Amino acid sequence: MPFEHLLVLSFILFALAAAGFLTHKNTIVLLMFAELMLNAANLALAAFAKLSGSPEPQIFILMIFAVAAAEAGVGLALIILLARNLKTLDIDEIRNLKG
């Protein structure tokens, strides 16, 4: 599989995830789209690793996995608290941080 294809796939994945992130209303779904965007980045990094043959991009990937896992944990905890306090997960309803 040529290197360019991998990059295009990564771009399509990222664009879809971003579009989903901007259009959906459920906070859990938004979190999932965010994970997808991270994975798109991972895919691009893997493509670069294959191209250059060096292990450095793969180290980044491992790093991103760890961050993504932490983010998922914290994000889900926040979502539980949101649901408990505001009785809703609709992102349009949650605007308590308005300036």
Place this chain on the structure above:
Amino acid sequence: MTGNFYPLLKWIILPPLAGFVLNGGIGKRFLGEKGGGWLGAAAILLAFIFSFLCFSDLLNLPAGHRLLRDTLFNWISAGSFSIDFALRFDPLSAVMALVVTGVSFLIHVYSIGYMRGDKGFNRYFSYLNLFVFFMLILVLADNPILMFVGWEGVGLCSYLLIGFWYEDEKNAAAGKKAFITNRVGDAGFLIGLMLLSYLLARQGVSGLDFETLALNINLLDGGTVLGFGAPTVIGLLLFFGATGKSAQFPLYIWLPDAMAGPTPVSALIHAATMVTAGVYMLARMSFLYALAPRALEVVLVTGVFTALLGAVIAALQSDIKKVLAYSTISQIGYMFMAAGTGAYAAGIFHLTTHAFFKALLFLAAGSVIHGMAGEQEMFRMGGLSKEMRFTFALTAVGWLAISGIPPLAGFYSKDLVLEHVYAHGVPVLWYAGLATAGLTAYYVTRLLALTFLGGKNSETHAHESPLLMTIPMAALAALALTGGWLGSKYLLAFLDPASARAEISPEAFRLTMISVITALAGVASGFFFAIPAISDALARRLSIAREVVYNKFYVDEIYAFAVIRPLKRLADKVCFGFLDAGLIDGLLVNGAARLTYRTGAVLRNLQTGNAQGYALTFTGGLILLLYWIM
């Protein structure tokens, strides 16, 4: 600079400084009342003894070469400008040092009795020692800059001691008034000094000690400042400083209020020593005034005017200390009269005798106030001669001395001053001086009559003061008795060998007779008008004039209206209202806050709280960034 090195001089000023440090530092805890008081007095006695030793060494030098100097250290050094912390002992400073330390010692002893039981006892003595220290610096300084240090130092001590009982706000306000009024004069003094050193430095003279100044002062002749002769301008500025310190018109207003301090302080600082510093300064700078006859004329007229004004106001006051305060203003006027005619020796002579008899009168007044448990109103005294025999006798000596009855001290010096004024050739000034002499005799007789004679006017049972207070008074009385005769015989020749007087001319004898008769007339009218029926009748007849004089010609009110109110307005409206509250607080401090607040109020609208809105903006930004990169 001649190098006559005389190490004993510094020992005159050190004991009072040590007394100040000890009493101020550990006095209250370790010395207590007994130790503190005697320590303070002993320090001054030591200074007196050292002054006397220096004086006797000075006498051994041939007349005309009597000068001892002691340089302690180099004080200011900047380029070619250099000032030493140097002391100078010549006949003029010798007389001053002896008078200051001698009278101070007596008043210190008196104070031990007077201040007994006061909770600020040690503080009082430390201030008093500090005052003597600064006064000696002023008197012994070898250059006008160091003199100014003493000048300011005594002003500080005066402030501290006027407001000594600071719990009463009235006293604290009197202290502030004295301090601020003196600042006005000191501004003139300082500008004069700067002008002097600047103009001399321009001529290449770098030293500022009195010797160098006197030698080079001629370089100023012909120079002008703002179109006036340089010596005249400098002389007038220095004299303006003297009017503040020595309570002369127009800056005399602080002295009557200064009576808020303890009475021995009034005797020492506000009668005998500090207030005469202006006269001393004029005598010290006489080489400058020799070039400035115009300035001397101003001095003379100011002296005459102040003397008359003070005497008129004193004639109607009812507070015993206020009478003496205005009397002091008036008597210092005499000293300036003498200085104004160029007769500095006569001025210093009157300064000396005045120190004796006025300190005596103040201490006697203090003794009366002490005996009457704080009463100062003369109309509530009366008949004290039976209860306070000793004080009465001593007051009588002071009374005769200040009235100018021969052969007491005041007669000699005042007569000499008037003689010089007469010789100056402007009859009006001499008449005014003579009228002042008559008024002086009148008001002091009135004081004596109201206080000690007649019937009792209050229930208070007066008691005679302790020996600790009466003995110093007796010593001063002895000086007031003999000081004039001794002074005219020795002091004048010592101060100014050139002016040793020849035979008494018939003219001088005639003048003397006139002034004695004036004094006697003053005394007689004093007794006459002290009779209640007569004074009441007169007061009714002249009620308006009496009102004006009793209220001191409303000078305080005029100053309040013409000077203080505009200044307060300026401070309130311009300095505070516009500059401080408006510009600094309003524009800069609160303005910066307001700017931030307003900007925030606009920018906060961007913060919608809609997370997807942020994400959209974020994406848009990302796309723009990519577009820009590629």
